[in-house]
Amino acid sequence: MVLAAASPEKNKEKTKAKQRYLKRKKQRRKNKPKAAAGSAPSSEDEDDAASVSEAEPDEEPPMDDVLIEADAPEVEEDKPRKEKRPKKRRKVVDEEKDVEMAEPEVQDVIMVDPEPTAPPAPLPSLPSFPLPALPDAPSKSVLALQGLDQALVGAEIVDATGLLPIPPDGEEDGGTGLSEKTRKRLLDLGIVELFAVQTTLLPFLLPRNPLQRALYLPFDPPRDVCVSAPTGSGKTLAYVLPIVEIVSTRIVTRLRALVVLPTRDLVTQVRETFEAVGKGRGLKIGTATGQHSFSHEQSQLVADKSTRLAGGSSRVDILICTPGRLIDHLNGTPNFSLQHLRFLVIDEADRLLAQSFQDWLAQVLTATRPPSGEPSIPCGFPQHHDAVAPAFRTLLPYADIPSFVAERRESSCQKLLFSATLTRDPGKLAALELRDPKYFIVQEKTDAPGVLDVAMDRFTMPATLTEHMLVCESSVKPLVFFHLVYECGVTNALVFTKSAESTARLVRLFDFFDTARRMALGGDPSAAIIARAYSSDLSPSERKSILDKFKAKEIQILICSDLISRGIDISHVSHVVSYDVPVDMRKYVHRVGRTARAGRAGDAWTLVEEQEARYFKTMLKQADHFAKIKRMNVGEKELAPLTVYYEGALGQLKESYSR
Numbered sequence: 001m002v003l004a005a006a007s008p009e010k011n012k013e014k015t016k017a018k019q020r021y022l023k024r025k026k027q028r029r030k031n032k033p034k035a036a037a038g039s040a041p042s043s044e045d046e047d048d049a050a051s052v053s054e055a056e057p058d059e060e061p062p063m064d065d066v067l068i069e070a071d072a073p074e075v076e077e078d079k080p081r082k083e084k085r086p087k088k089r090r091k092v093v094d095e096e097k098d099v100e101m102a103e104p105e106v107q108d109v110i111m112v113d114p115e116p117t118a119p120p121a122p123l124p125s126l127p128s129f130p131l132p133a134l135p136d137a138p139s140k141s142v143l144a145l146q147g148l149d150q151a152l153v154g155a156e157i158v159d160a161t162g163l164l165p166i167p168p169d170g171e172e173d174g175g176t177g178l179s180e181k182t183r184k185r186l187l188d189l190g191i192v193e194l195f196a197v198q199t200t201l202l203p204f205l206l207p208r209n210p211l212q213r214a215l216y217l218p219f220d221p222p223r224d225v226c227v228s229a230p231t232g233s234g235k236t237l238a239y240v241l242p243i244v245e246i247v248s249t250r251i252v253t254r255l256r257a258l259v260v261l262p263t264r265d266l267v268t269q270v271r272e273t274f275e276a277v278g279k280g281r282g283l284k285i286g287t288a289t290g291q292h293s294f295s296h297e298q299s300q301l302v303a304d305k306s307t308r309l310a311g312g313s314s315r316v317d318i319l320i321c322t323p324g325r326l327i328d329h330l331n332g333t334p335n336f337s338l339q340h341l342r343f344l345v346i347d348e349a350d351r352l353l354a355q356s357f358q359d360w361l362a363q364v365l366t367a368t369r370p371p372s373g374e375p376s377i378p379c380g381f382p383q384h385h386d387a388v389a390p391a392f393r394t395l396l397p398y399a400d401i402p403s404f405v406a407e408r409r410e411s412s413c414q415k416l417l418f419s420a421t422l423t424r425d426p427g428k429l430a431a432l433e434l435r436d437p438k439y440f441i442v443q444e445k446t447d448a449p450g451v452l453d454v455a456m457d458r459f460t461m462p463a464t465l466t467e468h469m470l471v472c473e474s475s476v477k478p479l480v481f482f483h484l485v486y487e488c489g490v491t492n493a494l495v496f497t498k499s500a501e502s503t504a505r506l507v508r509l510f511d512f513f514d515t516a517r518r519m520a521l522g523g524d525p526s527a528a529i530i531a532r533a534y535s536s537d538l539s540p541s542e543r544k545s546i547l548d549k550f551k552a553k554e555i556q557i558l559i560c561s562d563l564i565s566r567g568i569d570i571s572h573v574s575h576v577v578s579y580d581v582p583v584d585m586r587k588y589v590h591r592v593g594r595t596a597r598a599g600r601a602g603d604a605w606t607l608v609e610e611q612e613a614r615y616f617k618t619m620l621k622q623a624d625h626f627a628k629i630k631r632m633n634v635g636e637k638e639l640a641p642l643t644v645y646y647e648g649a650l651g652q653l654k655e656s657y658s659r
């Protein structure tokens, strides 16, 4: 049934028709002989009788009555009309009444419109409300920026390709801000231009104003700095240069610069850089890694252990160390003090901040801050008052009278954080208690959303790096590796495995393979390719010896775990092979970053077992890096020439393990 509201004119016309119809009906009833009804009919029967007898041929009932007739369902026509019709009629009458009560104008508009011209108007109904719906999820980029450190949001984006030439001796500094001595030293070392990260940081850390280069800045403390720059972009020199320049102005030796690194190997490497750049400047450089006995290190670091000194005592101007040993000295070496620190460098910052060893960071930060509360040194204590740092005057046994009421002395220690994969974790950054930090992000394209890249863990790779991935069955993975070495010339290579155990196994297999192949080709010993393991199982001296041989190209392939995947700088590494896929993107970035350093070209190869391919691809896609990787296949045909040696080597390996 179609219920439609007619136009007002139509309604009016129909109402009149109905009135005429009812009038005539009334008239007919009056004229009817009363005896026609045998008994007194009920009102219902009356209506019914009327509706049945009314059907006179020349009379056309109004439309709503037609509706009543027409609306009776077909199935009901077979049934006796007497039973059904009153019911039906009553229903419609009731409907009419309801409508009338609700809206009198609509009384007559219930009709069947054979050809509806206007769209049917809805019946009055309850107001409808929109269905409950969840708002659209925010995009990944929006989420990544949530809760980000405001200083990181305002980071300065630096173009990685910018270079600044160092002028030859005697000329102006060429905008570098470096002293003549340092420039000369750099030129002697073969460094003729500064890289982007160095050019950007030098003016910030080495201001032109000599007052801002002072060793103590208690009333105008320096801003802290966080740097994210690709691997091999020269971050080490970016902090070594300003430290050497500022610390070499000192008269008395105090511990002025502290560099914290995650591994001993990196400590040794950074020490070499300090020694090379600071040569002839009279700086004393020390290391603390646990490589020597604790008492030996104590005697290297502190001049006087027997007398308690308010200002501490130090034999070194610059200390490079691992966090564990640093905490040992803070807690166990008398007069080892960080109050004179002008620089605190945390290199490979994301790795070190992930390390909560003895809550090392909190302890170090406490040691650089002036103590609050009463003087801790009793009166009459034999002291050297001049040795106390300005911010630590409260340590003195007499009242510290400020020159101005609002005068406050702060620690002069400037924190410098560096990494190729800098953390964006607000919690970790907050733990550093950075002072008005300034962020620098060095990347290839300055128009790229640098902050977003850091926020979404999309790291910048060196422009000179070429990356490849080879998907293979796990059973032929060693063979594919040998193919890379013997057929594709992948030597001077660092090969990363997942553990010290896999390193040892691969080295053995390589030895068996190389010997078998060499013997088959005539046994020329000079044709040998030497592979060695570099792992935490080796003693420090063995590790050093192996690294030196690799640097001297006596070893062509160094197989290792992730122990040296960070920071290690070996200039001639032309290939990096990830024999086992890295577990996360940060590891991947640091591994491949062992090649293509300082603008040199380099290749990275990742061997991916078929079952790992999906995971590895997803990891790269999430970092928006998949498109930059060349996918390669090595077929059976290419592997065939090496298969015979490989099978022999496998047999020997099994035998050696069973023995």
Ligand SMILES: Nc1ncnc2c1ncn2[C@@H]1O[C@H](COP(=O)(O)OP(=O)(O)OP(=O)(O)O)[C@@H](O)[C@H]1O
Pocket (backbone or CB within 6 Å): 190, 191, 192, 193, 194, 195, 198, 229, 230, 231, 232, 233, 234, 235, 236, 237, 419, 420, 566, 567, 568, 569, 571, 593, 597, 598
């Ligand atoms: N201005 C320069 N000119 C030439 N070589 C440079 C310059 N600055 C640094 N280098 C060289 O570049 C290489 C890489 O430098 P460095 O080890 O500091 O890189 P990095 O950014 O710290 O890398 P990673 O993140 O892997 O630790 C080193 O061999 C270094 O001597």
